[in-house]
Amino acid sequence: MTRNELFNQIKKKNSYLCVGLDTDINKVPRHLLEYKDPVFEFNKQIIDATHDLCIAYKPNVAFYEALGPKGWESLQKTVEYIPKECFTIADAKRGDIGNTSSLYARAFFKEMSFDSITVAPYMGEDSVTPFLEFKGKWVILLAHTSNAGSNDFQLVRSDTGKLFYEEVILRSQKWGTPDNMMYVVGATHPNKMEGIRKLAPDHFFLVPGVGAQGGSLEDISKYGFNKECGLIVNSARAIIYASADTDFASEARREAMKVQVEMKALLNRFA
Amino acid sequence: MTRNELFNQIKKKNSYLCVGLDTDINKVPRHLLEYKDPVFEFNKQIIDATHDLCIAYKPNVAFYEALGPKGWESLQKTVEYIPKECFTIADAKRGDIGNTSSLYARAFFKEMSFDSITVAPYMGEDSVTPFLEFKGKWVILLAHTSNAGSNDFQLVRSDTGKLFYEEVILRSQKWGTPDNMMYVVGATHPNKMEGIRKLAPDHFFLVPGVGAQGGSLEDISKYGFNKECGLIVNSARAIIYASADTDFASEARREAMKVQVEMKALLNRFA
Numbered sequence: 427m428t429r430n431e432l433f434n435q436i437k438k439k440n441s442y443l444c445v446g447l448d449t450d451i452n453k454v455p456r457h458l459l460e461y462k463d464p465v466f467e468f469n470k471q472i473i474d475a476t477h478d479l480c481i482a483y484k485p486n487v488a489f490y491e492a493l494g495p496k497g498w499e500s501l502q503k504t505v506e507y508i509p510k511e512c513f514t515i516a517d518a519k520r521g522d523i524g525n526t527s528s529l530y531a532r533a534f535f536k537e538m539s540f541d542s543i544t545v546a547p548y549m550g551e552d553s554v555t556p557f558l559e560f561k562g563k564w565v566i567l568l569a570h571t572s573n574a575g576s577n578d579f580q581l582v583r584s585d586t587g588k589l590f591y592e593e594v595i596l597r598s599q600k601w602g603t604p605d606n607m608m609y610v611v612g613a614t615h616p617n618k619m620e621g622i623r624k625l626a627p628d629h630f631f632l633v634p635g636v637g638a639q640g641g642s643l644e645d646i647s648k649y650g651f652n653k654e655c656g657l658i659v660n661s662a663r664a665i666i667y668a669s670a671d672t673d674f675a676s677e678a679r680r681e682a683m684k685v686q687v688e689m690k691a692l693l694n695r696f697a
Numbered sequence: 698m699t700r701n702e703l704f705n706q707i708k709k710k711n712s713y714l715c716v717g718l719d720t721d722i723n724k725v726p727r728h729l730l731e732y733k734d735p736v737f738e739f740n741k742q743i744i745d746a747t748h749d750l751c752i753a754y755k756p757n758v759a760f761y762e763a764l765g766p767k768g769w770e771s772l773q774k775t776v777e778y779i780p781k782e783c784f785t786i787a788d789a790k791r792g793d794i795g796n797t798s799s800l801y802a803r804a805f806f807k808e809m810s811f812d813s814i815t816v817a818p819y820m821g822e823d824s825v826t827p828f829l830e831f832k833g834k835w836v837i838l839l840a841h842t843s844n845a846g847s848n849d850f851q852l853v854r855s856d857t858g859k860l861f862y863e864e865v866i867l868r869s870q871k872w873g874t875p876d877n878m879m880y881v882v883g884a885t886h887p888n889k890m891e892g893i894r895k896l897a898p899d900h901f902f903l904v905p906g907v908g909a910q911g912g913s914l915e916d917i918s919k920y921g922f923n924k925e926c927g928l929i930v931n932s933a934r935a936i937i938y939a940s941a942d943t944d945f946a947s948e949a950r951r952e953a954m955k956v957q958v959e960m961k962a963l964l965n966r967f968a
Contacts, residue, residue: 448797488793488797488798488800488804491801491804492800492801492803492804492808494769494773494804495766495767495769495773498765498766502765519791519793519820520790521790521817522757522790523842523843523844523846524844524846526719526757526760527759529759529762529763533759533762533765537765538765546790546817546819546820547819547850548817548818548819548839548842548851549790549817549842549846549847550845550846550848550849550851551845551849552844552845552846553844553846554846571794571820572794573794573795573820573824574822574823575794575795575820575821575824575825576820576821577821578821578822578868579818579819579861579864579868582855582861583855583856584853584854584855584856590850593850593853594850597849597850
């Protein structure tokens with residue numbers, strides 16, 4: 427998917443919502459357990475109920491991997507089921523030496539047809555560039571993550587005065603462009619969003635941490651928007667587990683719509 | 698597996714060799730393609746031919762993941778086949794927010810029975826500690842990796858004068874101990890090994906980069922040994938692809954034995 431296609435979708439839907447498919451077999455409503463593949467059935471119904479309100483879906487790969495080979499089948503079926511107009515994100519946080527990153531790229535971009543994958547920067551350029559060789563595919567590089575541990579290493583200050591996540595954002599712009607690279611910027615650091623936007627004015631940011639983790643949609647939108655919106659804001663638990671009963675899909679839709687209505691207002695106000 | 702059990706195995710076998718099971722379906726000898734699971738059959742014959750010469754096996758998870766659900770079955774069968782006395786390493790380089798790292802830990806330590814997993818440090822403490830909660834299991838944290846890109850971020854100097862990989866080694870010692878945490882230190886940085894050993898005198902290091910990547914076994918042993926050896930040196934391609942023909946297993950054994958003989962001499966000389 428191109429950056430322009432992504433922006434067009436945002437304008438059409440008045441939304442920059444990504445629904446996180448962190449589908450936990452232990453939290454799936456019990457009536458779905460009769461299906462042959464309850465995880466896929468859950469995702470299918472969530473996608474059916476929300477795809478006009480969101481622009482992206484982000485399965486968290488760990489939830490599928492934890493189920494073994496069967497989980498990978500559920501993941502593959504899920505990415506195939508997502509409407510082509512929606513941007514798909516494999517939240518896998520991979521990153522390894524070059525020949526190994528090439529294999530991961532093939533797994534997520536070819537064997538499965540994800541548009542993008544999250545990548546950890548620690549191993550440097552040759553761990554990232556193999557993912558950039560696939561036309562129309564995206565790397566979403568971890569910059570400043572939403573978790574508590576994001577303070578441990580990402581805030582180490584370098585001898586040039588920059589924070590470590592700033593080094594990551596600046597150096598990685600030599601490898602990729604705003605057309606094939608995005609950054610993960612947690613909603614839990616609203617006071618840093620303005621500065622991060624200055625470092626990467628044209629890149630899209632994938633923003634986790636709104637909702638269960640406590641980030642404010644208004645703050646990150648106010649400081650994070652660029653001229654093409656530039657934000658993809660993820661919400662998982664608050665939407666997909668809005669109800670644990672047979673009405674889970676319609677309740678998920680209700681929650682997604684609440685977010686989308688707020689996003690529409692923020693786009694009108696700040697974008 | 699405990700640190701003591703690992704050291705006992707090193708003494709018994711006069712070896713600190715880890716065989717990297719980077720098994721590529723495209724490089725498996727053609728006669729194995731008749732088997733239902735050629736990747737597992739290849740691994741099985743490599744394990745049969747080498748398990749008395751090495752102390753550990755390290756499947757590179759990307760190679761299995763690239764094959765989809767079938768690859769995960771091959772991986773699971775492989776880890777079950779490895780003799781219990783050998784240390785098993787899932788080279789997965791995972792690391793995510795706490796609840797997600799917990800899922801990865803369950804996948805590799807419970808669904809599969811790996812002794813250890815490689816973990817990327819970028820997301821900090823709460824991405825690492827979930828792996829440490831499993832008794833008898835190990836985190837192998839990326840410190841200074843063997844690839845060219847290891848210079849991009851790992852050598853950023855902090856304002857306290859430390860290199861970034863040094864920050865990782867020092868800070869992470871508050872989370873784990875030499876009994877449940879190791880570090881990845883590439884053999885391609887022999888001149889840094891002495892300094893790294895000073896930072897973590899008692900920890901085991903997993904050392905990739907000998908062989909195809911050009912690191913010297915003698916140099917890293919001289920500077921890296923501690924009183925319990927303290928090194929697990931990985932070799933993959935040079936051993937498992939020693940021959941592409943029907944004699945691949947016996948040729949792998951010949952290569953592994955060459956390394957083991959050298960290791961025995963180095964243990965006598967420096968340990």
